Amino acid sequence: MLLQNIIHCGNAFDLFKKVEDESVVLIVCDSPYGVTKNDWDRILSIQDFNLDLIRCFTPKLKDGGALYLFGKPDCLDFIDYRPFLNLRSRIVCYQPSRLAQGRLNYTNNYDVIHYFIKGKRPKSYNLDAIHVAQLVKIEHRRRCENVPSVRHGQYSRTKFNEDGKNPGDVWGDIKQLTYQSKELVSREALNTIQKPEKLIERIILASSDPGDLVLDPFAGVGTCPVVCKRHGRNFIAFEMKAEFVSIAEERLASLDTGQQILGFSYGT
Structure with a gap:
């Protein structure tokens, strides 16, 4: 069993094997989307990639445990996830301030968060x-x-x-990060890696309880671990890039001192 409440630097598919089966209540998976030219985002088939993730996640979840899988609208097209998890909702994460890049088609102004559970009934759903x-x-x-x-x-x-x-299932009330956001810790993380804390907070508060174990297999700059620590959840997190692990560790440490990591102290 991997140590909890630290960020492990390494490949998620290797580290999955060390997570105890049926130990996790919630998985927050902001994995590659397969749409950019970044090395970490170059995936031959995002659908096959996500199906492999679902296969890996399923035995790690407790009965009723939840998976929130981030992606583009087509990231689950033509794959059969039903033998593994039950899809409860496709949450539209509306981002109206995206640049209007479409010239021959409508600009994509939303991402999708797929909310799955293991079994028929969620272990936690804290609407209040x-x-x-x-x-x-x-x-x-x-x-x-x-x-x-x-x-x-x-x-x-x-x-x-x-x-x-x-x-x-349409979330348009959470403002996306911009270069002016005090919360942003790295320009490199904008739009592709760092998500707003309020977005991750909603997921964690809804689908876990204090003391539960949350898995973040693509931790980036540590937003999910930070929110977990703030709200009394345990976490196991993976991140391949050592620089991002260092940023995440400093963000976690800042919770103990009451200081917030601001600006572009890191990255490019």
Whole structure:
């Protein structure tokens, strides 16, 4: 069993073998997308690559454990993942500030996060921890609840919650990172590697509980481990690039001192 709460420098497919079976509650997989010219992103078939990942992940998850697999809209096309995990949702991560690069087609303004579970029922789904603001006025919603077809129909248990609503499967409320983001620690990580902490936080709060073990097989600059540590989750993380491991370790250490790693101190 690999040591917990540290970032292991190495190849994920080699390190998977050292993770104990049925020990992980949540896997947050921001793996290569196969769409850039970066060496680490050159993949012959992203579909075959992701199916190999799913095969590796399945025995490591506890029953009811969750996998959140990041990618482009076609990253699971024409592969059969059903013998391994159950796909619960395709979450659209809307990024409207992307440059309008399309000249002969519509610009791609979203990525997809595929939410899988092992088995039929999630081990954890903490909706109260991830509520977002209601988009309708309370008075209007309460009037709707009093309509007879709602009050006595199949949606009779759907009530207005003053703490907020379910975030749904289109996430447009989390601002993507830019060169001006205080959270960004490396220009090299922008858009391809570093995700917003709020995005990872929503996943971790929803699909794990304090003390659970979270696996991050492509840790990059350590956002998932940082969020895990902040919220009392244990983690095992892998990253091939030693420079990124150093950045991630400093981010983790900064939580103990109360200092935030800002700006472009690292990378190019």
